[in-house]
Amino acid sequence: MTPSRNTLGWMYEKMVASRHFEELIEKIYMEGKTPVFNMANGPIPGEMHLSNGQEPVAVGVCAHLTPDDIVTATHRPHHQAIAKGVDLKKMAAEIFGKATGLSGGRGGHMHIFDAEVNFACSGIIAQGMGPAAGAALSRKLQGKPGVAVSFIGEGAANQGAFHETLNLAAVWKLPMIVVVEDNAWGISVAKEASTAIQCNADRAAAYGIPGHYIPGNDPLKIYEVAGEAIARARRGEGPTLIEVETYRLAGHFMGDAEGYRPDGEKDALFAKDPIPNLRRLLVSDHGFTEAELDEIEDKARAEIEEAIAFARQSPDPKPEDALTAVFA
């Protein structure tokens, strides 16, 4: 399955948008946090987990999804949210903790929820999986279309919820895909120090479902494999487990000194940055012109900048609104 020209352009656009989003967030996050880095300060306080380098997974999978499909994400959700079509302005505003944010500032960066496009998060490792299975079950019970995709990190594949949910989805043949973003690290702990086997895709055997490992952080390959899995799920044939090699170009969170990385690892990863890679490929193999791609980039960046500007300008929530929206 090769993406159409349109889809290729969309993928590139969303990757650029996602990266630009992270770059701006990164810069703004540091405002008010120098010379002394204190998370509580600045226009964007709290923890910040950037997704730089992991864009291929998000676009390769979400290219197959409609707003009606379900995605659950993690503590590192921006790239997936952007690829899923979460409202950019409201999302940016949420990350700034503004009244105009998706949840009026209650959730913040680790709790991006957009009911319009069925996007939800949990900051607790692997705990988005259960809800994804449940949404898939909901569609099955209602006889309504829709697949649910749960994105997790490779570190999350050692959490009990991973096992329970995959077994449940398999027994009930739910239209669900679990996508493991293998960026080689769970904070400072390397995959091989935490995971008994090399490749989590092999764990599909424990549930009698298909499992695929995709090396190379390659958006087109991801597109292909995810497309087949999602089509399979839509046909009612049950869940698939996909693991994707990807690169965490940033620290685990902002402020991470990354002392645990072997020498040279970061440089090697930057040399494999998937965005320039895809750009080259689009020109060499898919007939895109440089001008066209520049235009796509400009558009992507402009949209992001608009969203960030919206967030900046938006008002703070009323403090006492903290007490509302606990119950429906």
Place this chain on the structure above:
Amino acid sequence: MTPSRNTLGWMYEKMVASRHFEELIEKIYMEGKTPVFNMANGPIPGEMHLSNGQEPVAVGVCAHLTPDDIVTATHRPHHQAIAKGVDLKKMAAEIFGKATGLSGGRGGHMHIFDAEVNFACSGIIAQGMGPAAGAALSRKLQGKPGVAVSFIGEGAANQGAFHETLNLAAVWKLPMIVVVEDNAWGISVAKEASTAIQCNADRAAAYGIPGHYIPGNDPLKIYEVAGEAIARARRGEGPTLIEVETYRLAGHFMGDAEGYRPDGEKDALFAKDPIPNLRRLLVSDHGFTEAELDEIEDKARAEIEEAIAFARQSPDPKPEDALTAVFA
């Protein structure tokens, strides 16, 4: 690996003892519970999960263990406790809730703890696994011999703890064995309704460790496979996952009407009762005489009856001792 004649006799003895224990418990449990069955009444109140039919797993595995090795068991622990060498009198007294019981009546049937032989339980599904891994880790850290065996049911293999613990044990190469007693049912839910694959032993692939399925509720085959796994663990080569087909000849707990069983299942199981089977085999293939086996049986039964008599005669705990032993 074939058991020695001595071991064969031991296995038979412990199987008979275990069965006789359950038969007596079953009878006494009903005292005070007729004509109206109320769990709270009688000399043995509370839930009661019998192990009739599952004796082969216990003896086949525990034949390889010393008192110094560790076993963690479940809500259905009697057969394992007996095979592990838990003090029979104190165990019986514990099940009666007596002052002379293993924990002075605080634990009861689902919480059989005997520090003398490193035996512990949890009534929460699969939650004995973590402690077994930890005991294995303890031996590894101390450079002391000892393996830890965690017995669980096939239903427990869908619990998150199963996954987390096996991964942990595999990453750390712990001297640990997980033995899944596949009695086909988790209360009223059949294995195929709860488990995405036929055989939990295949889940070993998710941890890069050996996995073995043993059909037929066959104590000799269990002895062989467990022996290899335990020897491997003692050599420092890491954990093994073993699943054993076994038969639950009783209800899930006393009072279970077993309406969920297909017609004829119980009869078919009784026809395969492992105790008469082993007896026949010992005579036909291993040169035991009927008289010898009668003697073994008598000895086993006598010991059980003594234990039960001890329990019966023992005094109740002091009510206010409920408030003690919370902390060391």
Place this chain on the structure above:
Amino acid sequence: MDNERKLTIARAMAEATAQEMRIDPRVFVMGEDIADLGGVFGNTRGLAEEFGKERVRDTPISETGFIGAAVGAAQDGMRPVVELMFVDFFGVCFDAIYNLMAKNTYFSGGKFNVPMVLMTSTGGGYSDAGQHSQCLYGSFAHLPGMKVVSPSNAYDAKGLMTAAIRDPNPVIYMYHKGLQGMGWLGTEKGAIVHVPEEPYEVEIGKARIAREGRDVTIVSIAQGVHHGLKAARILQDQGISAEVVDLRSLVPLDRDTIRASVAKTGRLIVVDEDYHSFGVSGEIIATVTETNLADLKAPPRRIAYPDVPIPFARVMEQYCLPNADKIVAAARELCGAVIPA
């Protein structure tokens, strides 16, 4: 009326669920042994037969998985009724409950809601030991974002279940095993009461005066209400008039009803089968003293489960449990009555 239809709590719960399932296709039920077996405690009996095993589904022993799934289904527009067989098992799945179910409405600023019911059995008294006998009322009530109810009788059981299923929010529905009306768990007769056939709601967050009185207020929930009522009958013979408040809900907590009662009686006894410290009993006492200090004629008292794991041995467990005698003794003390030898 003697020829009125009386139900057990188990049947009342099942009836409410069935009635909602008939009118609302979004309602479905899942949990361990809730289909063929009808629930270990009988509260889903008959549902699988009527609605089939798609809508009434047995689950693997994977509480994190299926309670998490209920959250996702609820967010997707369904109305799951899900069972955690014993409340004691909450430790294997609490994240799905308190970090997802209870918070996703808030995290989404109200854009998602999570209309689900989590049924779970509570309580001891039948020697099921320390991992199968707890109430844990306080553990659930302490954490924001979920309603918490527990009926003391079948009328409330049905009405609370109907209200819980219809509620757009997550509701923890705790049913006490000793009140279920399953013979094998013993039967508290007072829990088996008249239940109308037609659907009705009992408002979540409203306490009920189970018995009026003047001298002392006994506040409790579920099984404790029956201990309170028993004590009140004994006290009446001894010339002490006890009011019994059945909380029915812990979240929201009907603080007004509690306070009004103590404002009248001037004396408070909290009866709580959950652990003594850092739980329900402390909260009720604080609730009263914060606003009604001047009304108190005597220090408030609590008859709660001591801070120890629940022992198996009958004599030990019974020693620890609240009961009418303990309440009577406390009430007499509070009222300055002579304690008979």
Place this chain on the structure above:
Amino acid sequence: MDNERKLTIARAMAEATAQEMRIDPRVFVMGEDIADLGGVFGNTRGLAEEFGKERVRDTPISETGFIGAAVGAAQDGMRPVVELMFVDFFGVCFDAIYNLMAKNTYFSGGKFNVPMVLMTSTGGGYSDAGQHSQCLYGSFAHLPGMKVVSPSNAYDAKGLMTAAIRDPNPVIYMYHKGLQGMGWLGTEKGAIVHVPEEPYEVEIGKARIAREGRDVTIVSIAQGVHHGLKAARILQDQGISAEVVDLRSLVPLDRDTIRASVAKTGRLIVVDEDYHSFGVSGEIIATVTETNLADLKAPPRRIAYPDVPIPFARVMEQYCLPNADKIVAAARELCGAVIPA
């Protein structure tokens, strides 16, 4: 003395652990990111370097697995010090904590004991939102079988850690992120105090009078103690003398010290960053009113976290958190002082 050695809580915890590891080979440490990284919150810094990665081991993200393992290791004679990175994650592993760790001593009639320390970070104030900012003091303190401590300063941090490691029982050691002395979480200067080099214990279960006073008692733990001390300084200027009680332990709870203080002042404010209802604040108020009703000159008050999930937005979170101003206002009210406009 200005030239005395001052440490952060993070360093004090690491020092205590290292000292115990040197003298006791049974002590080992495990948790996520505690080896190479030295703990996200710095409390295991230097341990892997000194003791190697066998004794200081990074774990997979498998809290049920490795906390369960700690229980088994403790029962087998080791003394694990294990970390749950944020207390908010307790929902994925609480069974191992409260059904195993906390109960196995009891279940075994004292034949096994479970000498382990579970370290976990608590608290908000830096906009980490609803799954990374909770205190959950009440959730742990409510359940029997585990001790629960939380230091407000580095001296206590070291002494409590030493005591916890040496204790034959399981101890939950809660450290408040805002007090850790990690610059990136802000730094409460009052937490950085003199810490002797040699090992010492601070007795678990003993509260400390952090400041003496006559008019009102402020009871708190961890971060709340500093709010209390700040408030006390402000109140002093306004002619109100506040006593500040630093609980240090929730289990065992030093009820005597609390009661003695209120017996003296007649007024009680509980400051609790955990959720308002069914938790610590209710328990403290009940503790006092049960025995010292007559001493109370005014109704007890609590400044606690409201019963809502913790919001991300700074203005919202700060609105909800306890702080010195709220305490000052409450104290003035209790003391009948004029509230300045």
